Each structure stands twice: as C-alpha cells, then as structure tokens.
Amino acid sequence: MAELDSVILSRMLTTLTLAFHIIFATIGVGVPVLISIAEWMGIRKNDPHYILLARRWTRGFVVTVAVGVVTGTCIGLQLSLLWPSFMEIAGQVIALPLFMETFAFFFEAIFLGIYLYTWDRFKKPIYHWLISIPIIIGSSMSAVFITTVNAFMNTPQGFTLNGRTITGIDPIAAMFNPATPSKVFHVLMSSYMTSAFVLAAITAFMILKGRRTDYHRKALQVSMVSALVFSLGTALAGDLSAKFLAEHQPEKLAAGEWHFETEAGADLILYGTLNEKGEIINEIRVPKMLSFLSFSDFNAEVTGLYEIEEDLRPPLWIHYMFDVMVTIGMFGLGLSMLFVLFGKIKRLNGFQSLLLWPIVAAGPLSMIAIEAGWIFAEVGRQPWILRGYMKVAEGATTSDHVGLMFVLFFGLYTLLGTLCIIVLKRMFKENPAEAELEYRFK
Amino acid sequence: MDIPIVGMTVLWVFLYGYLIVASIDFGAGFFAFYAQLTKRDDIVNNLISRYLSPVWEVTNVFFVFFFVGIVGFFPQTAYYYGTALLVPGSIALVLIAIRGSFYAFGNYGAKDSLFYTFLYGATGLLIPASLSTALSISEGGFLEERNGTVVFLANKLFTSLYSWSVVFLAIVSVLFISASFLTYYADRASDSKALSLLRKFALFWATPTILASFLVFLSLQQHNPRHFNQALDLWWMFGSSLLFFMISVWLIYKRKNLGTAFIMVMLQFFFAFFGYGASHLPYILDPFVTIYSGYTNETMGITLVIVFIAGLLLLIPSLILLLRLFLFDAEYVKGKK
Numbered sequence: 001m002a003e004l005d006s007v008i009l010s011r012m013l014t015t016l017t018l019a020f021h022i023i024f025a026t027i028g029v030g031v032p033v034l035i036s037i038a039e040w041m042g043i044r045k046n047d048p049h050y051i052l053l054a055r056r057w058t059r060g061f062v063v064t065v066a067v068g069v070v071t072g073t074c075i076g077l078q079l080s081l082l083w084p085s086f087m088e089i090a091g092q093v094i095a096l097p098l099f100m101e102t103f104a105f106f107f108e109a110i111f112l113g114i115y116l117y118t119w120d121r122f123k124k125p126i127y128h129w130l131i132s133i134p135i136i137i138g139s140s141m142s143a144v145f146i147t148t149v150n151a152f153m154n155t156p157q158g159f160t161l162n163g164r165t166i167t168g169i170d171p172i173a174a175m176f177n178p179a180t181p182s183k184v185f186h187v188l189m190s191s192y193m194t195s196a197f198v199l200a201a202i203t204a205f206m207i208l209k210g211r212r213t214d215y216h217r218k219a220l221q222v223s224m225v226s227a228l229v230f231s232l233g234t235a236l237a238g239d240l241s242a243k244f245l246a247e248h249q250p251e252k253l254a255a256g257e258w259h260f261e262t263e264a265g266a267d268l269i270l271y272g273t274l275n276e277k278g279e280i281i282n283e284i285r286v287p288k289m290l291s292f293l294s295f296s297d298f299n300a301e302v303t304g305l306y307e308i309e310e311d312l313r314p315p316l317w318i319h320y321m322f323d324v325m326v327t328i329g330m331f332g333l334g335l336s337m338l339f340v341l342f343g344k345i346k347r348l349n350g351f352q353s354l355l356l357w358p359i360v361a362a363g364p365l366s367m368i369a370i371e372a373g374w375i376f377a378e379v380g381r382q383p384w385i386l387r388g389y390m391k392v393a394e395g396a397t398t399s400d401h402v403g404l405m406f407v408l409f410f411g412l413y414t415l416l417g418t419l420c421i422i423v424l425k426r427m428f429k430e431n432p433a434e435a436e437l438e439y440r441f442k
Numbered sequence: 443m444d445i446p447i448v449g450m451t452v453l454w455v456f457l458y459g460y461l462i463v464a465s466i467d468f469g470a471g472f473f474a475f476y477a478q479l480t481k482r483d484d485i486v487n488n489l490i491s492r493y494l495s496p497v498w499e500v501t502n503v504f505f506v507f508f509f510v511g512i513v514g515f516f517p518q519t520a521y522y523y524g525t526a527l528l529v530p531g532s533i534a535l536v537l538i539a540i541r542g543s544f545y546a547f548g549n550y551g552a553k554d555s556l557f558y559t560f561l562y563g564a565t566g567l568l569i570p571a572s573l574s575t576a577l578s579i580s581e582g583g584f585l586e587e588r589n590g591t592v593v594f595l596a597n598k599l600f601t602s603l604y605s606w607s608v609v610f611l612a613i614v615s616v617l618f619i620s621a622s623f624l625t626y627y628a629d630r631a632s633d634s635k636a637l638s639l640l641r642k643f644a645l646f647w648a649t650p651t652i653l654a655s656f657l658v659f660l661s662l663q664q665h666n667p668r669h670f671n672q673a674l675d676l677w678w679m680f681g682s683s684l685l686f687f688m689i690s691v692w693l694i695y696k697r698k699n700l701g702t703a704f705i706m707v708m709l710q711f712f713f714a715f716f717g718y719g720a721s722h723l724p725y726i727l728d729p730f731v732t733i734y735s736g737y738t739n740e741t742m743g744i745t746l747v748i749v750f751i752a753g754l755l756l757l758i759p760s761l762i763l764l765l766r767l768f769l770f771d772a773e774y775v776k777g778k779k
Contacts (some may be wrong), residue, residue: 066546071540084524103753106488110760113496169739398591
C-alpha cells in the first residue's frame, strides 16, 4: 500500500468532497428544469396536478440545494487549501470562469429565494413561472463555467509557462479549450437525464406502494418523457466526447478502452478483465468499432497506450468505470424508450410493475453513472493535474494535517447525507400529495 | 488607474457586503437560539425566519465571491493562505456547512428543534471567530517560510492579544449589527413586542462593540506599528465611524427612524472597515504578499474587472427585486404574504 503522504491524502479528500458534492450538484442543475417543465404544463393545461408537482419537487429540491451550496463552498475553498501551488499558477488563467461561476451562482441564489416565496404573490401564474428561467440559467451556467475549468485542466491552453512564471495569458482561449464543448454538453445533458430519472424513480416507487392516482401518473409521465429526451442528448454527448478524446487525449481513451497497440480498424472492448499477464479475457469484442466511434471511420488509426511513456499512463482500471457509465446510460435510454412506446401502444400500459421496478432502479443507477463518469474523466488524466504542465504531486499542499481534515470532512458528509435523507423522507411522508391536493385546490 | 487597487477595492466591497449580510444572519441565529432558550421564541423567531429564508443562500455567495475573487486577482495569496490556513479554514468550512444545511433542514424540512437552533446559534458565533483568524494572520507574525513551505504558527496566534481582540470584536459586532437590523425589521413589521426585545439587544451590544474596537486599535500598535501609524493618518475615517455609531445608538435609544439608524450602523462599519483596509495596504499578507507582488497577469486583471462590471449590471437589478419583495414589501414583512 502506498504511503499516506500529503499528496495521496489531498487526492483522497478532494475525491471525497467532489464525490459527495456531485450528487447534489447534479440534482441542482437538473431538477430546476423538470420543475419548470411541470409548472409550465400546469399553467398551459390549467391542471393543478402539475402545479402541485412543481411545488412538491421544489420543496424537496431546496433541501438538496442547501447541501449542494455548502459542499460547493467546501470544494471552492479546498482548491486553494489543498492545492495551493496549483492555484497559484493555474489561478492566473482560470480565474475568469471561476469568477463567472460565482456570478451565475449568485444569480441563481437570488431567484431561487424569490421563486420559493412567491407562489401565490403574483396575479398571473405565468409571472411566477418566469422566475424559474433565471434559476435554470443560473444553475446551468454555473455548471458550464465550472466545467470549462475542468476542461482546461485536461487540455490547457491560452498561456505560456516558464518555471513558475506565466505569460501570454489569453483568458478566452483558456476557457474555450478543445475539451470545453463536449464536456459542457455531456455534463448538462447527463445532469438533466439523471435528475429526470431520480424524480421518476421516486414516483415509480410511490406507485408501486399503491398510490395509483392521476397525480402520480402525470408525474411519472412527465419525468420519463423528459428522461428519454435527455438520454438521447447524453448519448450524443458521449459520442462527441469519445471523438474528442481520440483526437486530444488519446491516452485517456486508450487506457479506458484497453487499446494498447496503435492500429487501424481498432476493436471496441466491452467489459472483460485483465489476467496476471495483463491480457484481456472475458471481453466482448466489437470489430473495428473503436475506430468508428473515434473518427466515424471503421478503418481509422487509433493511438494505443504503448505510444505513451510509461510514467505518463493513466491506470487501467478506469476501463471498469467506462463500462459502468456506458452500460447505465444505455439502460436508461432503452428503458425510457420502452416506457414511451408502451404508452403509445396501449394507454397507461407503462404503469405496470414490469417497468416500474426498473424505473425505481434507474434513479440511483444514473447517479452511479455520474460518479463513474467523473472518476473515469479525472483518473484518466493522471498523473497530470494540468495535463502536460504540472503533475498532481507538484500541486499538493505540504501541510501535515491533511489526514485529520479528511476525517473531519468524512464525518461532516456522513452527517449531512444521513440527515438530508431523513429530512426528505419525513417531509413527504407527513404530507402526502393527495392530502395536499385536497387542502390546496378543493 | 491602478488595476491592483481597483481589484482590491472590488474585493473589499464584497467582503464588506459579506460582513453586513452575514452579521445579520449570524446574529439572528444566536438571537433565535437565545429566544427559544428563554421561551420567547414566539416573539422573534417568525420574524427572523421571514427575513432569512429567502436570502440565506445569497449571504453565502458573498463569501464565495470574495475567496474566488482574491485568488483570481491575487493568485499568490492562494499559495500562502492556502498552505497556512488548511486547519482553521477547514474548521470554518465545516461550521459553515453545518450552519447552512441545518438552516434548510430546520426551516424547509423538519419542525423546530432546539438542537437545530442551538447548532445554528452556536455556529453563528464560531464562524466569525474562525474567519477573523484570516484577518489576524494578514497582519504578519503568524506565518514563517521554512524549508520551502509555509508554516502556520498556531501557538503564537492563540497567545496573541491582538488576535483575541479581533475575535472579540468580530463576535460583538455581529450581534450589534444583527440586532440593529432586526430592530428595524420588527419596526417595519409593526411588531412592537419583537421591537422592544431586539432594541434591548442592540443597546446591550453597542458598548462592547465600541470597546472592542478600541482594544483592537491598541493591540495593533503593539503587533504591527507600521499599520497602526498608517491608520492614524486616516484618523478621520475612524472618527467618522465613531460619529455614525453614536448617531445610530441615539436613534435606537430614542426609538425613532430605525431605518436611518441601521444605515448609520452600516456607515459606522463602512468607515471602520475601509479605514482598516486602506491602512493595511499595500500588504495583503504582511510581509509576504502585497497587492503588487501578488497581482495576477495584467490581461486577467482587466478581464476580471470587465466581467465584474457586467456581473454587477445583472446582479444589482436582481438584488433590488429581492429586497423589494422581502425587505421593503410591508405586507410580506408583516407576514401577510
């Protein structure tokens, strides 16, 4: 086992904070979209069910937002606390998107406060709905800006580094680096998709427990149709990401796909394991597919991992993360298609337990896919913190207390996670939708 | 114009904004707890949560804005403060995290629980104390560069009269600012019971606030004579601060123009805070980082200032809307909406 020096511990603490934050960040980006859709449908169809849906989703959403905000504050400050040397250098180039992210966050915070407390304050309901738009803009734009920072770490550009001196800074070029478009698109779509599945899963579970009301049917319908649209978007984004990797970060793609020798007409490896000799066994091999996915050409040449210097290669286990992410993505896409198809063939046939149980599973599974995807993306650029410029070990703090801080934050996140679940459960259990519908609209 | 000065001023304005809005929030948490403990929560706690619920997240952003901004404008600070502040910074983070999420758990989720209010109240005093250590460190004398790393001399900080007087000032001014705001808010709500209770709090905390300010001044003379002498040159700023303080206390005592009284409190802290900041210059972290040595690349500095102005054009109207809906809307304040 590797010695637990401050570099390893800093990586562990950063991983811990990000892994916890990303759950709430994903919900924070995606759920406002679903809330806005539900409220819009309620206003357009003049249907109180949808309005109630939007209200209830919002109420749960606020609790998750709080955890997202505080953990986001943690990672924001931890960047400087755990990676001071990195921030001293990279801070000069990425300050712009970081700064813009806080503006987007500010914007969202203001309008979320307004949205929460103005449900009945405007004469026309559409005014209240309009307030959901700046929330979506704020939350999605903060995802966009922060993702450009991460993209920059993968494909840095827009500066010249000489020792510890940076010159020739071009903030716009740094922000719009080659990784930005595919990453931003992928992050947004997968957040929307995951949030749709999380909300669908909750509703499906309620229906399975016997709540077969119109309210629940509409809730499932709206979240599953959204899930289908966003799953298609995610699949497209994933494809663009693979093409980006093949061109700009071949070592990440090669390690993730276990593609060792550079060759034309490269096979795609699905699943499988490595034996002691480092040979691939138990895999499903799709001939020439990797070339096609990388360059839309079955005979294109794909760079293999052996082209990369040994100490600059990412670990091979990221292949499993890639498998998990793609498999769940495909599962979600297939499931939402099936649901919509069933609904078309015979009305409401999508509400049978044959489909409901997989939908319940799709919620947590999508969140697992988000985690796996980020682990793949982040570990896939090891050993670099700033690809091609600075290795992780050079960026970490030299403080002796990181281990203690890891324990401290581990305790904090355990507490917050547990309480968040308890509070959410209690909130909805004590106040079922039927009762609220009765009290509010009858 | 001198872009590093502009950058620092921008950040200082935001830190001042945080000082005011966070003080209201932190103090309110303490008062809510104190009121619940002394069974007077029915008097003030509804009032407090009516103000806080829509704005607590905005408060948090002011802080994020400051620390992202300072690393952006002055990346060298990330290296020194980042290395030195790992432990105090992490503790402050944990407190902020507990406070923010428990606020939401308590207010949007669970029912009132004394334990939640206790955590909320206690963290409200501990956070300003832990954040104020960063200000103390900036005076120098608590950091050393050894073997290529920055070492934080925690023992020195814990035994320093100066750092303790800053902590004391931070806590009492939080309570004073908060009480004087809530007095005004209660007045807007025409809630005479809450008004008289909060007015008592405000008058009570006025004396320690001004005493602590003098104590900070005196101990600064011992700790950092250079800074102290520069502050003396700016005596008129601190003098104005004292004047505004006296007007505000007089108005609160007389129970009239409570809105003006709160503006006086804001001016009191504005002059003190900017006088402190201006006399601290050019150092950000004495003696390691000045606003010139730590300044980011010229291009980035100018870009940040441009983005900042654009951002303000977006934020100010939004903030005004928020304030109009929840602070200046008498019906809402009274709890009728």
